[in-house]
Amino acid sequence: MEFDKVIRERYSVRKYKPDMLTDDELGAVLEAGMLAPTGCNYQPQRIYVLKSDGAVAKIRELSRCAFDAPVVLIIALKESEDWKSPLEEGCRAGIQDVSIAADHMMLAAWNIGIGSCWVNYFKPSEVKAAFSLPEDETPVLLMTLGYPADDSKPARLHGESKQVDDIVRYL
Numbered sequence: 001m002e003f004d005k006v007i008r009e010r011y012s013v014r015k016y017k018p019d020m021l022t023d024d025e026l027g028a029v030l031e032a033g034m035l036a037p038t039g040c041n042y043q044p045q046r047i048y049v050l051k052s053d054g055a056v057a058k059i060r061e062l063s064r065c066a067f068d069a070p071v072v073l074i075i076a077l078k079e080s081e082d083w084k085s086p087l088e089e090g091c092r093a094g095i096q097d098v099s100i101a102a103d104h105m106m107l108a109a110w111n112i113g114i115g116s117c118w119v120n121y122f123k124p125s126e127v128k129a130a131f132s133l134p135e136d137e138t139p140v141l142l143m144t145l146g147y148p149a150d151d152s153k154p155a156r157l158h159g160e161s162k163q164v165d166d167i168v169r170y171l
Contacts, residue, residue, distance in 0.1 A: 001111050010107065011154035013115025014067045016146035020051065021071055025112055029145065032108030033075075036101040039083025039093030045101040046137055048074040058130055059142065063122035069144035074127060075102050076137040098140045105143065115148040 021029075026049070033047055050059050050072045059074075060066045075098055082094030106116045119142040127139045 006107055006111050010110040011115075011158050012117040013069075013144070013146070013148045013152050014065075014117055014155070015149040015152040016067060016069045016115065016144070017149050018068075018070060019147055021114060021145060021147075025114060026051075026071065026145075028112060029105050029109045029114065032104040033101040036097075036104040038097035038100065042081050042083050042093075042097070044078045044081040044083075044094050045098045046076040046078050046133075047101075048076065048131060048133070050074065055131075059127070062126050062130060063119060063142060065117070065119040065121040065144075066142070067117060067144050069117075069146040071145040073105075073143040073145065074131065074133075074139050075141050075143060076128075076133060076139045078134075079136045079138060095140060102141055102143060109145060113147065114145055115152065117144045118142075119144060 030047060030049070033045060034043070036045075038044065050056050051070065056066070056070070056072060059072045060068075066072050077094045077098045079094065082092050082097060084093075085091035102118060106118065109116045122139070122142055124139040127133075127142075128137070133139065
């Protein structure tokens with residue numbers, strides 16, 4: 001698919017078919033997350049694939065926004081591995097790095113006919129505890145993955161965007 005078409009047509013899928021992704025499809029999505037640029041290429045993202053019945057049931061108990069997707073990713077930041085600026089205390093690239101990896105995965109998924117939704121409606125501490133994530137890892141987002149249901153459609157506000165002049169400033 002042409003990149004312009006991918007970014008214009010992709011939407012947050014909230015209704016999925018029950019069919020499981022193939023290993024090749026899931027691998028392609030995960031590889032896109034690995035190929036994403038990160039600060040100094042430190043790759044601090046950690047991706048947990050939830051696709052067993054037990055794991056998916058557990059995440060559905062922790063977030064109502066799993067949307068019955070057959071696969072849910074926990075995308076976490078390994079705090080000890082993100083780039084830290086030597087120029088200013090507290091300036092770190094970890095959240096941005098994880099976000100770039102997630103965006104790459106969402107676009108790669110759509111490119112091969114797989115829907116996704118970026119989910120922030122969960123308590124990171126509960127997800128971390130429930131899945132026994134390491135101490136220095138923090139869940140940043142959940143990402144649902146699956147084939148969009150036949151009656152899936154973009155949310156009401158999906159097609160609305162501000163004008164370029166509203167968000168871009170030339171200095």
